Amino acid sequence: MAGKTLYDKLWDDHLVKQRDDGSALIYIDRQLLHEVTSPQAFEGLRLAGRKPWRIDANIATPDHNVPTTDRERGVEGIVDPVSRIQVETLDKNCDEFGILEFKIKDQRQGIVHVIGPEQGATLPGMSIVCGDSHTSTHGAFGCLAHGIGTSEVEHVLATQCLVQQKMKNMLVKVNGKLGPGVTGKDVVLAIIGRIGTAGGTGYAIEFGGEAIHDLSMEARMTICNMSIEAGARVGMVSVDDTTIDYVKGRPFSPKGEQWDRAVDYWRTLHSDDDAVFDKVVELEASEIQPQVSWGTSPEMVTGVDGSVPDPDREDDPIKREGIVRALKYMGLQPNQKITDIKLDRVFIGSCTNSRIEDLREAAKVVKGHKVSPTLKQAMVVPGSGLVKAQAEKEGLDKVFIEAGLEWRDPGCSMCLAMNADKLGQGEHCASTSNRNFEGRQGFGGRTHLVSPAMAAAAAIKGHFVDVREMMN
Amino acid sequence: MRAFKQHQGVVAPMDRSNVDTDMIIPKQFLKSIKRTGFGPNLFDELRYLDEGKPDQDCSNRPLNPAFVLNQDRYRNASVLLARRNFGCGSSREHAPWALDDFGFRVIIAPSFADIFYNNCFKNGLLPIVLDEEVVEKLFQETYENEGYQLSIDLEAKTVTTPSGESFSFDVDDFRRHCLLNGLDDIGVTLEDADLIRDYENKRRETAPWLFNTAN
Numbered sequence: 001m002a003g004k005t006l007y008d009k010l011w012d013d014h015l016v017k018q019r020d021d022g023s024a025l026i027y028i029d030r031q032l033l034h035e036v037t038s039p040q041a042f043e044g045l046r047l048a049g050r051k052p053w054r055i056d057a058n059i060a061t062p063d064h065n066v067p068t069t070d071r072e073r074g075v076e077g078i079v080d081p082v083s084r085i086q087v088e089t090l091d092k093n094c095d096e097f098g099i100l101e102f103k104i105k106d107q108r109q110g111i112v113h114v115i116g117p118e119q120g121a122t123l124p125g126m127s128i129v130c131g132d133s134h135t136s137t138h139g140a141f142g143c144l145a146h147g148i149g150t151s152e153v154e155h156v157l158a159t160q161c162l163v164q165q166k167m168k169n170m171l172v173k174v175n176g177k178l179g180p181g182v183t184g185k186d187v188v189l190a191i192i193g194r195i196g197t198a199g200g201t202g203y204a205i206e207f208g209g210e211a212i213h214d215l216s217m218e219a220r221m222t223i224c225n226m227s228i229e230a231g232a233r234v235g236m237v238s239v240d241d242t243t244i245d246y247v248k249g250r251p252f253s254p255k256g257e258q259w260d261r262a263v264d265y266w267r268t269l270h271s272d273d274d275a276v277f278d279k280v281v282e283l284e285a286s287e288i289q290p291q292v293s294w295g296t297s298p299e300m301v302t303g304v305d306g307s308v309p310d311p312d313r314e315d316d317p318i319k320r321e322g323i324v325r326a327l328k329y330m331g332l333q334p335n336q337k338i339t340d341i342k343l344d345r346v347f348i349g350s351c352t353n354s355r356i357e358d359l360r361e362a363a364k365v366v367k368g369h370k371v372s373p374t375l376k377q378a379m380v381v382p383g384s385g386l387v388k389a390q391a392e393k394e395g396l397d398k399v400f401i402e403a404g405l406e407w408r409d410p411g412c413s414m415c416l417a418m419n420a421d422k423l424g425q426g427e428h429c430a431s432t433s434n435r436n437f438e439g440r441q442g443f444g445g446r447t448h449l450v451s452p453a454m455a456a457a458a459a460i461k462g463h464f465v466d467v468r469e470m471m472n
Numbered sequence: 473m474r475a476f477k478q479h480q481g482v483v484a485p486m487d488r489s490n491v492d493t494d495m496i497i498p499k500q501f502l503k504s505i506k507r508t509g510f511g512p513n514l515f516d517e518l519r520y521l522d523e524g525k526p527d528q529d530c531s532n533r534p535l536n537p538a539f540v541l542n543q544d545r546y547r548n549a550s551v552l553l554a555r556r557n558f559g560c561g562s563s564r565e566h567a568p569w570a571l572d573d574f575g576f577r578v579i580i581a582p583s584f585a586d587i588f589y590n591n592c593f594k595n596g597l598l599p600i601v602l603d604e605e606v607v608e609k610l611f612q613e614t615y616e617n618e619g620y621q622l623s624i625d626l627e628a629k630t631v632t633t634p635s636g637e638s639f640s641f642d643v644d645d646f647r648r649h650c651l652l653n654g655l656d657d658i659g660v661t662l663e664d665a666d667l668i669r670d671y672e673n674k675r676r677e678t679a680p681w682l683f684n685t686a687n
Contacts, residue, residue, distance in 0.1 A: 016671045017664055021645035025664060027671055029682050037564065039505035048658070054672075056685055065503065082503040082526050089505050100686075119686065126682065133563040133587055147587055149565035150507075151594035159661045161668055165644060197490055198557040201586055231560065233586050254681035262681045297490050318489050318555060325488065416562075418499045437494045437561060443523040 003272025005169045006238050007204040010144035010269070014127045016161055025161045026144075029126040032112040033060035033099070033153070035090040036418070037131025041154035042093040052097050053160040059121050060094050060101040062087045063111045064418045068381050068408035074105045083419065110384020110410045113137040113225065113351040117217070118386055120250025124239045124266040129156055134351045134434065136227040139236035140220035141243055142269040144204075146233040167234065168278040170203040171271075174211035176285040181468040183361065184219030185353060185432065185451035187211065187283075188226040189291035189301045195281055197299040200232025203279065206271060207237050211285035217246040218357035225352045226434050229298040238270035292338050292464050293436045293449040295326035300436070302338060304454065304466045310334035329438055330446050331426060339464050341448065344427035346371075346378035346459040347441070348405075348452050350415035353432035354383030358452040359391045363399040365456035365470060371404035372462030379406040379421070381413040405459065417442045430458040474596035475654030479577045480623040481550030483614045484540055491554060492561035493588060497570040500526050510566055511573030515541065541574075545618045553610055554581040558599075559588025568595045578624050580631065582607050593647045596654070598624065600631060600641045626652055 016025040065083035078084040094101035102108040116122035128138045128145035131153045138145035205227050220237045227235025247253050254262045289303030311323040348362050371378045380400050382388040397407045414421040415433035423445025432455050436447040457467040501513045512530040521534040535542045558581040568591045582604040592599045614620045623632040632638045
């Protein structure tokens with residue numbers, strides 16, 4: 001019999017009941033909650049007279065709606081009354097049901113997918129869900145983690161389980177070593193460019209190979225975070241020393257004898273040598289360039305040395321139509337060089353790229369330079385209050401401020417522009433976020449997805465530039 | 473949940489691939505703490521010429537005449553015909569809520585994004601996967617025939633055209649069962665409460681660190 005994949009192992013470990021109709025009940029170890037996708041779930045519980053099954057499995061924080069300035073005023077500082085009600089509703093629900101919440105003024109507040117790992121609330125081998133598609137982030141720790149809808153948030157609150165169908169297994173293997181200046185973000189954008197935005201639909205992806213295991217936990221999180229942009233709800237990396245070192249000593253992490261037992265178990269969280277995947281995709285790390293997206297889907301991406309595609313050279317009529325539409329929305333010409341795209345704003349942040357390593361990489365690039373006067377704004381939004389404090393301890397805030405970037409308070413911010421941070425119509429933005437959909441960062445806004453280092457380089461030049469030219 | 477057995481309705485063609493959930497319902501409308509009222513903002517950025525705001529009366533907003541749902545022949549559509557990878561992007565259940573609130577009961581496409589597909593079933597909305605060639609044929613027939621309707625039978629798992637041509641589709645048994653009977657799947661799961669408790673107790677023994685609180 002063939003061995004098991006990492007996903008098979010995680011599935012088997014969480015299987016409560018296999019039903020005859022092919023569906024299964026899967027136990028959920030951790031649920032993360034935020035203000036946007038939870039209010040209707042709590043209301044549903046209340047209407048049905050149900051109580052949460054296991055209160056201590058849940059951790060909440062407001063992130064999507066929170067302002068990134070004026071935070072000492074707390075909830076009162078949220079100018080938009082509709083946003084304020086949503087944050088207040090989360091506070092009320094957590095207070096009523098006794099759920100641990102890092103509220104807006106708590107230093108531990110931040111983006112759900114930053115604070116889980118930061119607190120050790122994300123541990124290898126866990127099943128983790130959240131009403132947010134970027135929950136795949138936590139798969140970087142060898143977790144079974146994926147986004148769910150609000151009805152399922154309610155289902156997990158009420159039963160600690162989800163009804164699931166098992167997915168297929170895909171291995172994305174990145175062989176060899178990445179070149180200097182090429183980051184986790186470039187790897188995942190290159191993968192999405194290769195397999196397409198629906199390439200992973202129906203699959204749980206395991207990212208493997210030398211280049212992946214050479215990466216830090218921050219970079220692995222960036223890669224797993226964007227699995228959903230390739231259509232896969234689940235993205236994972238197997239456990240190694242890097243994983244275990246990261247987890248050690250965090251507030252929720254096991255201690256003492258429990259730690260040793262946990263590590264023994266975590267060491268088993270990898271695909272067996274003879275495991276069989278339904279699909280395998282291989283990339284050569286040395287061929288991956290710093291990436292820039294030019295269109296309105298994350299698969300519309302190319303190397304910084306490349307050009308905007310020419311729809312006339314696309315054979316598939318549906319794809320051709322998509323390119324024509326994207327170029328019109330983005331205000332770009334066929335064959336235009338990526339480095340000729342002029343920018344209006346730069347955003348460094350989001351659950352994809354707002355961790356300490358991301359900020360260090362960006363700071364390294366801007367240090368000693370000034371933001372281009374042609375830009376309207378360049379902002380850095382750390383992923384949590386603790387990331388912000390760490391960055392300030394290292395003096396990164398000063399580097400950013402001296403270069404002319406704004407240093408903000410933590411939250412989702414301009415990744416999806418639910419708060420006051422957004423693009424104006426027609427503005428081009430170099431963004432370290434995850435989605436370049438039409439209107440995502442603001443009505444009529446034009447998003448280009450890049451790594452923190454590439455965003456930082458673009459901020460200095462006012463247009464895209466190969467960050468490797470600025471490194472010495 | 474509302475049960476779904478059969479449906480017959482006017483078809484509207486959403487002729488673009490990779491329709492994402494930001495497009496289906498833009499983020500500013502996600503600030504609502506309710507499940508209802510999203511219909512007027514379905515496809516907001518495509519449907520109106522101005523930028524939509526939450527809690528706004530949409531009846532006086534300038535409509536984009538080129539957008540499919542603004543055309544008289546599709547205004548009462550309840551079957552949405554779509555292209556590849558419909559519903560990609562965020563997990564927001566506001567997307568099916570908005571489609572439902574507008575009046576859609578069925579969405580037909582060659583493929584759907586996983587989370588969106590799953591969310592539809594929780595809301596009495598039926599997503600149907602048909603082969604790309606069949607979907608293409610349905611697009612042509614929709615364009616050529618004003619008032620074009622399709623009949624959908626979940627019991628029989630078929631989509632039938634006005635000429636009587638019938639296409640079968642796959643749907644997994646559990647989802648079909650819940651939808652046919654309008655079942656609350658939390659109630660179904662709680663029938664296995666003892667099994668869940670047994671699993672949990674075993675986990676507390678074998679992996680106690682999963683139950684730690686912060687220290």
